[in-house]
Structures are given as C-alpha cells and as structure tokens.
Amino acid sequence: MKPVKVGICGLGTVGSGTFNILQGNAEEITRRVGREIVVTQIGARHQNPACDTTAIDTTADIFAVAKNPEVDILVELIGGTSAAKELVLTGIEHGKHIVTANKALIAEHGNEIFAKAQEKGVMVAFEAAVAGGIPIIKSLREGLSANRIEWLAGIINGTGNFIMTEMSEKGRDFGDVLKEAQELGYAEADPTFDVEGIDAAHKLTILASIAYGIPLQFEKTYTEGISRVSAEDVAYARELGYAIKHLGIARRTKAGVELRVHPTLISQKTLLASVNGVMNAVMVKGDAVGPTLSYGAGAGAMPTGSAVVADIVDVARTLTADPDNRVPHLAFQADSLSNLEILPMDEIECGFFLNMTIQDRAGVLANITQILSNNGISIESVIQREREGSDLVPLVVMTHDVKERNMNAAIAAIEALPDVAGAVQRIRVENLA
Amino acid sequence: MKPVKVGICGLGTVGSGTFNILQGNAEEITRRVGREIVVTQIGARHQNPACDTTAIDTTADIFAVAKNPEVDILVELIGGTSAAKELVLTGIEHGKHIVTANKALIAEHGNEIFAKAQEKGVMVAFEAAVAGGIPIIKSLREGLSANRIEWLAGIINGTGNFIMTEMSEKGRDFGDVLKEAQELGYAEADPTFDVEGIDAAHKLTILASIAYGIPLQFEKTYTEGISRVSAEDVAYARELGYAIKHLGIARRTKAGVELRVHPTLISQKTLLASVNGVMNAVMVKGDAVGPTLSYGAGAGAMPTGSAVVADIVDVARTLTADPDNRVPHLAFQADSLSNLEILPMDEIECGFFLNMTIQDRAGVLANITQILSNNGISIESVIQREREGSDLVPLVVMTHDVKERNMNAAIAAIEALPDVAGAVQRIRVENLA
Numbered sequence: 001m002k003p004v005k006v007g008i009c010g011l012g013t014v015g016s017g018t019f020n021i022l023q024g025n026a027e028e029i030t031r032r033v034g035r036e037i038v039v040t041q042i043g044a045r046h047q048n049p050a051c052d053t054t055a056i057d058t059t060a061d062i063f064a065v066a067k068n069p070e071v072d073i074l075v076e077l078i079g080g081t082s083a084a085k086e087l088v089l090t091g092i093e094h095g096k097h098i099v100t101a102n103k104a105l106i107a108e109h110g111n112e113i114f115a116k117a118q119e120k121g122v123m124v125a126f127e128a129a130v131a132g133g134i135p136i137i138k139s140l141r142e143g144l145s146a147n148r149i150e151w152l153a154g155i156i157n158g159t160g161n162f163i164m165t166e167m168s169e170k171g172r173d174f175g176d177v178l179k180e181a182q183e184l185g186y187a188e189a190d191p192t193f194d195v196e197g198i199d200a201a202h203k204l205t206i207l208a209s210i211a212y213g214i215p216l217q218f219e220k221t222y223t224e225g226i227s228r229v230s231a232e233d234v235a236y237a238r239e240l241g242y243a244i245k246h247l248g249i250a251r252r253t254k255a256g257v258e259l260r261v262h263p264t265l266i267s268q269k270t271l272l273a274s275v276n277g278v279m280n281a282v283m284v285k286g287d288a289v290g291p292t293l294s295y296g297a298g299a300g301a302m303p304t305g306s307a308v309v310a311d312i313v314d315v316a317r318t319l320t321a322d323p324d325n326r327v328p329h330l331a332f333q334a335d336s337l338s339n340l341e342i343l344p345m346d347e348i349e350c351g352f353f354l355n356m357t358i359q360d361r362a363g364v365l366a367n368i369t370q371i372l373s374n375n376g377i378s379i380e381s382v383i384q385r386e387r388e389g390s391d392l393v394p395l396v397v398m399t400h401d402v403k404e405r406n407m408n409a410a411i412a413a414i415e416a417l418p419d420v421a422g423a424v425q426r427i428r429v430e431n432l433a
Numbered sequence: 434m435k436p437v438k439v440g441i442c443g444l445g446t447v448g449s450g451t452f453n454i455l456q457g458n459a460e461e462i463t464r465r466v467g468r469e470i471v472v473t474q475i476g477a478r479h480q481n482p483a484c485d486t487t488a489i490d491t492t493a494d495i496f497a498v499a500k501n502p503e504v505d506i507l508v509e510l511i512g513g514t515s516a517a518k519e520l521v522l523t524g525i526e527h528g529k530h531i532v533t534a535n536k537a538l539i540a541e542h543g544n545e546i547f548a549k550a551q552e553k554g555v556m557v558a559f560e561a562a563v564a565g566g567i568p569i570i571k572s573l574r575e576g577l578s579a580n581r582i583e584w585l586a587g588i589i590n591g592t593g594n595f596i597m598t599e600m601s602e603k604g605r606d607f608g609d610v611l612k613e614a615q616e617l618g619y620a621e622a623d624p625t626f627d628v629e630g631i632d633a634a635h636k637l638t639i640l641a642s643i644a645y646g647i648p649l650q651f652e653k654t655y656t657e658g659i660s661r662v663s664a665e666d667v668a669y670a671r672e673l674g675y676a677i678k679h680l681g682i683a684r685r686t687k688a689g690v691e692l693r694v695h696p697t698l699i700s701q702k703t704l705l706a707s708v709n710g711v712m713n714a715v716m717v718k719g720d721a722v723g724p725t726l727s728y729g730a731g732a733g734a735m736p737t738g739s740a741v742v743a744d745i746v747d748v749a750r751t752l753t754a755d756p757d758n759r760v761p762h763l764a765f766q767a768d769s770l771s772n773l774e775i776l777p778m779d780e781i782e783c784g785f786f787l788n789m790t791i792q793d794r795a796g797v798l799a800n801i802t803q804i805l806s807n808n809g810i811s812i813e814s815v816i817q818r819e820r821e822g823s824d825l826v827p828l829v830v831m832t833h834d835v836k837e838r839n840m841n842a843a844i845a846a847i848e849a850l851p852d853v854a855g856a857v858q859r860i861r862v863e864n865l866a
Contacts, residue, residue: 032646135575135576138575287458288450294726310576336464
C-alpha cells in the first residue's frame, strides 16, 4: 500500500519525541500498519538538536504544511490555543486529518473543531492530550464502550503529583517542593497551569465528555489547586490512613454530572494512592467492568510521542474507512451527545477533612460539633492534640458525606466562633468505591 | 444504519453477562456505535436464570447459529477447545465475524483460526480472552503501537492472585486458602488450570504474540504453578521487602523472547505488588512510553461481558472497512510476523530466592556460598536464624541475576551436600524496571 504522509508542526519536546519514534521504530511500525509512515514536511522556526531532521523539508511557515497537498495527516504540536486553532482549522479545510497533543485546544475549542472535521469528513485524534503515553482515551472510548461510566478519577498532572508525593513522603512544604520541581524542569517558571489545576481541568473536561457523551464544557469545571495544602494537612491525613492527591473527578449522579479538580483525601489502600512522583493514573468505574486503573508516564518527549504516533497509526488505518463507521471524536455519535447538566459545586456530596486552630478551652469542641450537626453533618473521626506552651491547638475533623452547600454554611458559622483562629482548611474526601 | 445482528453461543456466566449488558446498556451503546446491536439467536442447551432470553430465538444446535444467514457476528462463549474450534471455523466458513472469550482456543489454535479468517476476510476479536474487562489487548495492539515492547509482566489469573494475597496478608498456607477459594467459587473443583499456571500461560501466549509479532506458541511457554510456595517463603520474602506474585512474563532479549509463568518475587514498592485479591493487572514496558500498568477485574460475568461487548462494538464499526486496513489479529500484519526464537529456560537470566534447611554446623554456609560462587552467582542478602531445640535451621539466600542453567547446577551441588536437608526451594526474582 501507499505510504501515509505526515506533516509535523512544532518541533519542541513532543515534536522531537514524535519524530524520533517514527524514525527509530519505523520498521516495527510498518510491520504493524502494513504501510510506511513518512514525514513529508516539518513546520518549525528552528531545528531541535534532540532530533536530526536535516533530511526533511522544513519550513518556518506552519500554514504551508497545513495546505501542503503532499500531507495526509497534519500533526499539531505547537501548543497554545490561538495559532494552534487556526492551524488545525486550516488543515481541516484542506482535507487533512489532524493529530494533536494540545489539551487546551481540545478542551476549549474541541466542539468547534470536531464540527468542522465532521463537515469535511476528516478525523481529529488527540490521545496525547490526556495523560501522555497512557492510552486512556482509547480505553475509555473503545475498550470500555459496553459500560455506563459511573465515575472516573485521575492523577492527570505530573507536576502536581510530584509535589504532593514529596510533601507526603518527606514532610516538605509546598513552596519548597515547587522550587525543586522548577529546578528539575517538572514545573514552569509560572507554575499556575499545573499547581492551580487548569491543566488537569483541561484533561478532565476531555475525559468527561468521552465518558458521558456530553459537549466539552471546560468553563463549567470546578478548579482548585494544591497551593493551599500544608505539610500539616498531609501529616494529619496520613495519620488517619489517607493520602492527599490532586485529582480530576467526573461522576454521573441522578441530578447530572460532577466535574471537579481539587486536592482530595483517598484511602492509602487504593492503588491510586500508590501512584507517586510525576506518574499519572486514571481510575474508571464502569457499571459492567467495575473499577479499572491505567497508569503510566503523563508527560515527556517519548511517552507523549508514543501517544501521538499511536494516533497517526490509528488514523492511517482508518483513512479509507467510511466516516460513519469511525470511532466518534467524543466516543458518542455527534448527533447523540446528551445535555446532561454539569452540577454546581453546591450540589456535590462528599466527605470533608477540616483542619483548624482553636482556643484550648472547655466547650469549643462542643460548639463546633453542634454547628456541624445543625447542618446535617456527621463526624467520622476527630484528632485533638495538646500543644505545649500555647492556648491555640489544632483540631482535625473528618466528616461523612454531605452536600458542599451544607459544609459551606457550617464552615462560615465555625469561622465566626470567637474561639476559632483564622480560616478553616477544608479538603474533600472520596472513597472511590 | 442497519442494526448489527449477533448470535451468541453459550449462555453460562460470560454469556449471560454479555446478554445482560447488550440489553441493559442498549441505549448507551447505540449512541456510541450509531446503530443498534441486536441479538438474533442464541445457541444454548438451557436457559440461564441470570438473564431473561425468553424473547430470543434459542436453539440447542450451536452450529445452526454459526450458519444462520441472519447472523453477522458469531459470539463463541461455550469454552473448551474442540467444539469451540469447530464452531468458530464453521462460522468463519459462513462469513461470520467472530468474537470469543476463549483463551485456550486462541492460544492453542489461534494461528489456524486467524489464517482461515484472513482467507475469508472476516475478523476474530478476543479481548475478553485476557484479563477479563481490562482492555489490555487493545492497549497493547493499538494504544502502544508506536513502541518496541521491552517486556510485559502480568497478574493474569485471579484465583492464583487471591491465594497469593491471602498467604501474604494472613500468613496462611496454600492448601488452606485453596480450599476457601473453592468454597467462594473462585477456584474450580479441579484447580489445576489456575494454580498450575496453565490458564495464565494461555493468556501470556496471546499477549506475547501481540507484543512481538510472533506466532502463538503455547507449547513453548514455561509454566510453573504456585502450589509449592509455602507460607514460610512468603514471610521471608516480605522480610526482604518483596511480595510473591504468580506472574506471566514475556521479555525481548538479544537472543530471543522469554515466555514464562512462575511465582516471582517483586519489590513491595512496585504498583504490581499492591494488586490484591482476584484483581488482575498487566505491566507493559515500551521503549517510548516507559512502564505502564492496566488494572481491573480479570473474570466474572459483567467484567468479561464488558470486553465481549466492546469487541462486538469494534467489529460492528469495522464491518464495512477494507480488510487490509483493519487492526491485524496479532497486532502485526500476518505476512510480517517474525520468527524470533522462544528461549529455553536454561537461557533465562534473573535473580533467585533460595530457601533451604541446613545443619546448624560450622562451615555449611561457607560450602554453600562457595558452590554459588563457583557457578558465577553473587549473593545479594542472606537470612540465617537459630531455631531452638533443633540442629536443622532455615537458610534464605537472595542472589543477583544469573542464568537459570548456572542456578540449576548450583542447586544440584547444594542439594548433594550432606549438611543440606531435603530440596532447595527456588523462586525467581524480577525487578521490573
């Protein structure tokens, strides 16, 4: 069969990884696909010393690649959302199939891009956008297609997981570990996207759409970062048998779909609690299959390149297929997406870990438990310690499941007590069962 | 689009699970596939009270289903290898696509079945044959298609893992736990297939073919069960920081491919060591993606049905595709399978855990270490304990990596020492990194 011709735009970390895999594993890939995959053109302003592209036609004009009649598949690896969106739409307009690793682009503009692709009869593949090399989109979209997905929960940002792991294993502070992560190149100079959960929210948006057949709704995803989690929170959680992980969670309830990224206490006994360092993992609970977990490297040139190349292989195999029989972009047929409501956070129900500082005085604990009870909140466990030479002592309370609205009301009332110093730290608890 | 018509042969555990998923999740599945999936006929001698098939045309003659012109996809769930093989070949002969959960059939007769399917232009899908609901075949064949697979290691028999977990967590004996597993319905009255590793060897054979593009070679798979592992072995391993798991391992070396099922010591820090009870998990190390792990339920009506139905969905989507562009049965194109040698066990290299009973007398340990050294074996750690009121004491030795041939020679020499009582227990050690 004729070779499949690929144009790659962007020759940064993922671009070089993708190119190196296509060159290095060419023989093995051809044995799988039954035809060669050839890089016809590269759109990049500079060469990248990590890969030898001197033999490949290279242009600084990425749009020339998107319009090149010799390109079958346009691989978008430039990142960002404005130029990338224009590039992808131009490629689609010119009949190219698209492979991209760009989670922000898909989460924020996927609906528009998929509609355009549908109109032009081309595919848009984006396995590399979520959890790097882990084939989680394929697993969810195809491998678990028999299931109604009940919930999914993932460690989908390696930087955040590295920080939480170091805090947990070594008792270190957030700021201290963040600085090391930046020195190691795990975190950007401006770490907002990673530590405030925006990157994870992009990925969660994509996973939830595929799980439930709903349009991409990044703007409705609740996003809370890990910068407020203290070494003390981590230590108390551990004492209670929990790890704190930064999770993206999507759950179907009778009322609608929950979509939320926040620090979360999970039992140390769950496999997810053992996922450490920069590694990623996604749990998916289907009604038929039960709980599953997919684990692997969530970032890096080669792992992400692995997903990009797998997508190229998939698209190459499906080039001649009737578009009606292709796997739909969001797992469900475009005309069968549902308008399930995304629930406001007030409606979410989960357990809570509360960490506060109180006056060491009779009756304070009674007042607090009374407030919790008044808001329909029952207590699972309490840690109260003496602190020598201080009137202020820490109080940690774990609650059973309760609506976020009730917890907000309770916390406001607790913070108004004269014997409670400062704000109440609140971290959600999930049992993932 | 027209509905896809399915004939199901076999209405046992997996058959009823498959039927119930197709009925219960019909709406969700149709939204995914874009067409209905309809069960046209069932081949079974009896109804199964676990599912209501009274509205479906049911025949005791399974071959009538295989020949029924109203059936597009024949689902073989009768198990065993003789009738099942004839049934599948009859279906293929009549132009049916095949979905099966039958690992023995694929591992032992897959080469012949795939050749026949290729000739007739039909698909044979078998995700449910390995690790139940975990989409490991799809992940390996499609999700990781960019990679040269370095090794894979899996807990792929739930019964065996249940037994090893109970032995490890509660210090129980093999026979005692096996009895409980039989009472719980996890193990058959004749547990040979599970505890002696034959079931795992079937699954490993399939995974290895897909990983390396080699023909199925069940007969060359080394198979060792867990019945000889003692509670004492488990306790010593734990003391050294290891868990004992029954693993299927395939590894590519310069000399060829290793294919082996045996009890294995792995570090307690690996995620695989935390996979407990009847759950399954497969680690795959690709050269690009690095280590990955897929985890989930390896058996049961609904998890296995989940994989069967996912295959039905896949086949339905690919019905109209050009056969040349379909994903090949063994991941690599049929004319591109390689003849990589399966290595004899003598050539395998790994660490060893040795547990023996010796006379508590000066010079015995020196004699043993001398024998190990003579065979090029270096020691990583030793546990030697006093045992009150006995001249016989246990000796546990962990070695660095060495060829199995050398270890066999060393063990023979050690067992010949007058101060060594009985046989030397030998369990292999893998670092999975």
